[in-house]
Amino acid sequence: xxxxxxxxxxxxxxxxxxxxxxxxxxxxxxxxxxxxxxxxxxxxxxxxxxxxxxxxxxxxxxxx
Amino acid sequence: xxxxxxxxxxxxxxxxxxxxxxxxxxxxxxxxxxxxxxxxxxxxxxxxxxxxxxxxxxxxxxxxxxxxxxxxxxxxxxxxxxxxxxxxxxxxxxxxxxxxxxxxxxxxxxxxxxxxxxxxxxxxxxxxxxxxxxxxxxxxxxxxxxxxxxxxxxxxxxxxxxxxxxxxxxxxxxxxxxxxxxxxxxxxxxxxxxxxxxxxxxxxxxxxxxxxxxxxxxxxxxxxxxxxxxxxxxxxxxxxxxxxxxxxxxxxxxxxxxxxxxxxxxxxxxxxxxxxxxxxxxxxxxxx
Numbered sequence: 371x372x373x374x375x376x377x378x379x380x381x382x383x384x385x386x387x388x389x390x391x392x393x394x395x396x397x398x399x400x401x402x403x404x405x406x407x408x409x410x411x412x413x414x415x416x417x418x419x420x421x422x423x424x425x426x427x428x429x430x431x432x433x434x
Numbered sequence: 435x436x437x438x439x440x441x442x443x444x445x446x447x448x449x450x451x452x453x454x455x456x457x458x459x460x461x462x463x464x465x466x467x468x469x470x471x472x473x474x475x476x477x478x479x480x481x482x483x484x485x486x487x488x489x490x491x492x493x494x495x496x497x498x499x500x501x502x503x504x505x506x507x508x509x510x511x512x513x514x515x516x517x518x519x520x521x522x523x524x525x526x527x528x529x530x531x532x533x534x535x536x537x538x539x540x541x542x543x544x545x546x547x548x549x550x551x552x553x554x555x556x557x558x559x560x561x562x563x564x565x566x567x568x569x570x571x572x573x574x575x576x577x578x579x580x581x582x583x584x585x586x587x588x589x590x591x592x593x594x595x596x597x598x599x600x601x602x603x604x605x606x607x608x609x610x611x612x613x614x615x616x617x618x619x620x621x622x623x624x625x626x627x628x629x630x631x632x633x634x635x636x637x638x639x640x641x642x643x644x645x646x647x648x649x650x651x652x653x654x655x656x657x658x659x660x661x662x663x664x665x666x667x668x669x670x671x672x673x674x675x676x677x678x679x680x681x682x683x684x685x686x687x688x689x690x691x692x693x694x695x696x697x698x699x700x701x702x703x704x705x706x707x708x709x710x711x712x713x714x715x716x717x718x719x720x721x722x
Contacts, residue, residue, distance in 0.1 A: 374515040394518040401513075401555035403548075408555050426515065428552050432490030432523050433512025433536060434623075434672030 371423040380419060387414035390427070400429045471700060474645060474668055476561070477593035477614035479532070483507045484662070485692050486534065486647065487685065488672025489523055496681050497526040504685035510534045510563055510670070513553050524557070534595065536563040542576075543583035550587055562587060563617065563649075564596040573623045577604040581611050588612025597649055600634040602641060609644055616642065617670065619650035620661065624673040626653025629660055639665045655684075655691030662695025663703060 371378055373389075386409050390397050402409045403426040409417050419425065473480035487506040490497060501509060509531050511523055527533070535553035540546035543566065550562040564587065566579045580596045581604065587594045593614045598604055600618035608616050618635050621627035628651060629635070639646050645667035652658050658669040669692055678684030 395516060396522065399522045399524060399556065400516050401552040403552060408551055410555070426552075428513050428556070429516035430511040430523050430533075430535065430553070430556060431514045432488075432494070433538060434488030434510050434670075 371419055371421055371425065373425045374427055380421070383418055383420075385415050386417045386419065386425070389419060389425075390414070395427060396429075400427050402427055471696065476595065476645065479561075479593065481507045481532070483689075484668040484696060485658075485689055486510065486649075486668060486670035488670070488676065489527065491672075491676040492681055494521055494523065494526045497523070498528055499682040500675065500685045501528055501531060503682040503689065504675070505689045506531070506685075508532045508534050508561075510536055510672070512536055512538045513549050513556070514539070532561060533557050533559050534561045534563050535559065536565045536597075537583070538565045538567070540564075540566050540583075541568055541579075542566065543579045543586060546579070546583040547586050547590075550583075550592060551590075554592070560591060561593045561595065564594060575599050575619070577601055580604075581607050584608050584613050585611035595647070600631040600638055602634060602637040605638045605642060605646075609642070613644060615645040615647050615667070617647045617649035620648050620657070621651030623650040625651050626674055626677070627651050628653050628657040632660075632664065635661070635666070636664055655687040658688055659691040659695035659698075662692050663698045665699050666695075668692075 371380060386402055386404065390400065402414065404417060405424055473482055474484055483506050485504050485506045486508045487501060487504050489509050489511045509527055511533060513535055537546040537549040540549055546564050546566050553562060554560065564580050564583050566576045566583060567573045568576060575597050577599050580598055584594045584596050588611060594612060595615045595617055596608050596613050597617045597619065598608060605616045605618065616638065618638055619631065621630040630651065635648065647668040647670055648661040648666045649670040652661065652669055652671050653674045658671065661669055671688055675681060675684050675688060
């Protein structure tokens, strides 16, 4: 699958919430878009990632 | 009204502090007229501060002091792909500050809407500064796409604050599209060149039904003061503060300049007599 523009291989099926936790993202500080649609916070544990998924994980940075 | 936990002193919006009593020869105090300012209203949210601040390009640990010295209640930020190792700017913004995500990086209305929705998912704010640019040399905002994005986002309930090229016709169209304010640029973003577009900004101010916030290019406190004297409702600064030698002190200087300009606007500026002196002392009783 693709995460933030890079190819990632999943060892096993994981949910969005699992992926964030396993890769050290701060769940409360990011938004997740999967295949073009936002995955709301309360759905992250239910939505599973697939081999063809395209995920964007974004956060705020300093800016004007 | 959103409280400002940062500072008790406000920028221009609070009533003037008690003035020292002026006594006339018979000993009675002369009244000092007082003008009570209205809060800045953005989509039904009220703010005492008229200074919007960018969130950095400097040490994250300086943000709190800078925000406090600026007396600001609104801080902007950008949305980017997350790095797990990165500190979150949100950890450094004081409590009670309204976050204003921008859509920088968007090249058209659809991308701006996408970024705005993601930003809302991160911080549950409805505020968004629409910023749509195509190139990096001038970073000029695309007014046509910005109008389209404003309409789409306003329909979704966002408080839309579009960054725009100061075209008075586009300003009107942004209002009609549902903008909560318009944010015309003073000059090229990040340039510190000042209020180069002043004649067109003046037309926008004279005809606006929503707040006009001067965004981009304001490089000095005097220029922010100038904009406020013209009747701008607020000023946004980022580079001018971020590139200063002493960042919190420059934030304080901008705060004071914006307050001074606002007070001057409320007071009503005196008439300019171009090329013609007006005597300020009596023209009779000369000793010759």
